[in-house]
Amino acid sequence: MSDTPLDLNGRSATSPPSDNEPRYLDVNGAILLDETDADDMDYAPAESEEDDDLMDDDYNDGEFHVSREQIMQLLGHAGLRRIFADHTTQRRAPLDDDDDSETDNTGYGGLGARRKRKGRKAFEKPPSAEGKKLIASGTFGANERTVDSYKRKKRLTYRLMHRELGLGCSGRQKLRNNVISQGLIPSSKADTIIHYNARCYSGQFSNDGNFFFSCAQDFKVRMYDTSNPYRWKYYKTVDYPYGQWTITDASLSPDNKFLAYSSIRSVVCLAPTDPSDNSDPHLLDFSNTGFRDRRGFHTYPYFGIWSLRFSGDGREIVAGTGDRSVYVYDIEKQRSILRIQGHDDDVNAVCYGDPNSPHILYSGSDDTTIKVWDRRSMGDGRCAGVFLGHTEGLTYVDSKGDGRYVLSNGKDQTAKLWDLRSMLSPRDANSIDINAYTTGFEYRTNSYDETEYRPHPHDRSLVTFRGHSVLKTLIRCHFSPPGSTDSRFVYSGSYDGSVYVWNMDATLAGKVDVLNATRNSRPRDADLLAETYDFIGRNGGQWQTCVRDASWHPNAPVIAATSWNGWGTSLGTCTVHTWNDGMEDDEGDPAMGQRVNSELKHDPELYGSAERRPASLFRRHRRRLAEDDE
Template identity: 40%
Template sequence: MFVTASEVAIDEMGYAMSRLDIESDLFDVGNAINEAGSSSNRPNRPLRKVDDEIAQLTNLRSGPPDRLRRLMPGKQQLPVSPVRMLAGREGNYSGRGRFSSADRCHMLSRYLPVNGPWLVDQTTSRAYVSQFSADGSLFVAGFQGSNIRIYDVDGGWKVRKNILAKSLRWTVTDTSLSPDQRYLVYTSMSPVVHIVNVGSATTESLANVTEIHEGLDFISPDYRGYSFGIFSVKFSTDGRELVAGSSDDSIYVYDLEANKLSLRIVAHTADVNTVTFADESGNLIYSGSDDNLCKVWDRRCFIAKDKPAGVLTGHLEGITFLDSRGDGRYFISNGKDQTIKLWDIRKMSSNTSCNLGFRSYEWDYRWMDYPPQARDLKHPCDQSVATYKGHSVLRTLIRCYFSPEYSTGQKYIYTGSHDSRVYIYDVVTGAQVAVLKHHTSPVRDCSWHPNYPMLVSSSWDGDIVKWEFRGEGEEPASTNKKRVRRQYYY
């Protein structure tokens, strides 16, 4: 069923339709969008466009050449039809004689992965982590307890590796696959990160029985605190380092070549729920915490111990996840204030002197709904470029991402949600372009294939399902799994 953004409404939990809030004088008001939810009487809010450098970059990455739009006959509208794009290629309107990367993204980004779902796997355990490898040939899913599965995407989604993790506390909190896809690290509420050789021929990987799961100790020699747990871990682009965020308010960097901890930063005043490298250089690190702050750390110029290069304020509640655009400038964060925020690190400040003020309500996101009176609050010193609303961030550290550069030009932001859905937003307009509904429990993680219009969502209901773009009446490729009844709208 096709409906416009202004016609979609979410009726669970009283969350209104998505909107993009811009706290800057540089942005112009666009068309209005209807925000009515079944239990919310909010007035209509204007939908504003991001009139910023990232809007220009996104359009350059995912838009057709202006010459094609000006000279080709027909209406000058976006998106340009495939027929006009093909005619423009034959007429060499781009001046290249072929599709550019932006032309390719413009063609592919209109085919969103919204058809389905098709069942990949079904378990009795909650799914916490799910990610494609860098080339899309492998898919990793981590479940509550001690089970991690690696699927061969190109081989019909067969289980290539079934990992029974070692010495876990509570659950698998995060996993990360090395860039060369030879090793996987997994974490729990423990200071020891385990690394597994996933390139071996053994399918069943039982820790230190069928295979060695080497333990990397993240406790520094001078550490005198309690035994902490790790919420987030990421490989560097070159595969030589790991960065981790922990429950002792710190960031850790582990040197895999030297096999030792190389850096510990007391980064925040609360749990560090998420960390990531900003770009390929590995010099910049982004962190997000339950102290509501995002921080930028430049390893080339530590002015003082534990002092960040800059701080970004704007979230009213703790931050659950960060994703970098990969350019060392922009990143997004998911917050317990039920928003995703887009950040430009060139707007960061050197301190956190802005006083948020006394909160007039008490709540705990682990078991309470977000207070209705808090949904329209804004941080008095919000430094974010844009704010996206519509999904819900409750019960668990729900994750959000930029869509792939290769196929979409990072034109979209997508996220899991407590209300059992996956939401896809347009980066520039903030429009909610798709909502995927199948699951019956929170969707903690989801992953978009780096090259194809395919998205996989994983939920606390134990289902791992994939969404794809397919032609009318076309059946999915055989995966030796039953097809799930289609339940989606956009």
């Protein structure tokens, strides 16, 4: 062994290093590029019979000889390496929140196991590559063709001029119309604010745009004539006679003649929409499966309905329920003809995959899965496929209507786009423990901690949309309609009081700020506020908005947002937002921002003083509590 002192790489310490010579070597002689790479590596000393024999011989000679290879092995040990690194290398700065590294040094076994990034670092940064492919494919809207070599941002007036000139073939003119509709995203300024004395849970336009309904917590469904989307007319109101907590969902028949609406019960009300028909609604008992027990009761009488949808032919209604099931009700037979038990928790959302066929069903559950059911091949009761990717429960699912693309909202604060061709088979899904990838987040009482987010390792979604808040209630998302938006966007309500509109590549296309549009739009009413649990002692001191649902008119640039709204989100609104080219006001009649009651009548009390009256409020609340105790 030479007496010449050696450095860490085994060369003479007195000789200057070569420019092309590496600074460090690992135990196997592999080259590490620099000190940073060396600091990122962990090593364990290799042991072999030859090394043991060599050590024994050295001890027997009375001298202790250490080879260069053994020195390098010892220095490669994780603990010793860190000691020497204090003097030979500069310490590496700890990872911060912006570091995108996916590796973590985890001890003495060489390079540590890969650790998944968590929190915001794990978010896919828009634009999404898959989303850009979808946009380029033409499936979600048309793409403008280049007409000249000069690239410039084309304003609406420029596009209208080319359309009026009628240049090009009919296909080129149709393309211009589609591109024009893509830019007409409604603004935050509300044309009309419809106030309710109860929280508003959902509201949707009919497929032809001539009808709109809204569901409120006072167990009433209001119907409106929207054949002129800019001037609504009140139609009628129907009640749920013995509902529990709220009206959870409603669905309009394809011919607009009947409205089905549900509560946290197994009975669905079916009411005619004809304003001259004041008959009581028909009661559809979904627990009636055609079988009764020995006492004469239906087999499954105890469950609530969270979601329901009419089939495309209007003969059936599918429902997602609190007993972890999906029911299909035949209106003519007046009983449920199918009960699907395929989830491990509440089924919060259901829909048909194709309006032209009742065979394909989608269901989203609190067990974090979306399942696809084909009624033509359910002899063994198994689903046709499973979508995995959400790490918390589902709040809504929506179908594009083409039997291929599905959109979902989840309590993990994401909306996701899915392709039916990429779903997992039931066999593969059953081999995965879905409970291993969820925290069971309680969205009704807590805020979501993004720092604890971890992506699902079996995520099959195409695009993930972020920015909105899915809290407190089952917030809904939708595909934008082909007529008024060229199917270009997806959009969702949000707990922060906005409607988020995304392009298919997950970039934000626009946002409708319902909170600012409605802020302080009605005075405090002590009698109403004392009834709400959110007001007393918590958030009643400020105006709050949670947009639970939104609906884009199929033929006009109009969005109707239904919200929990008011002091402490105690009441409700339905706000009508139109595209107005960024203007805060217009010359039309009625003026923008008008406040009306549930029957669209001007109510002077809505323009009253918003002066605070907390003392009177609390006295009344205490008096009511005392009366309840008595």
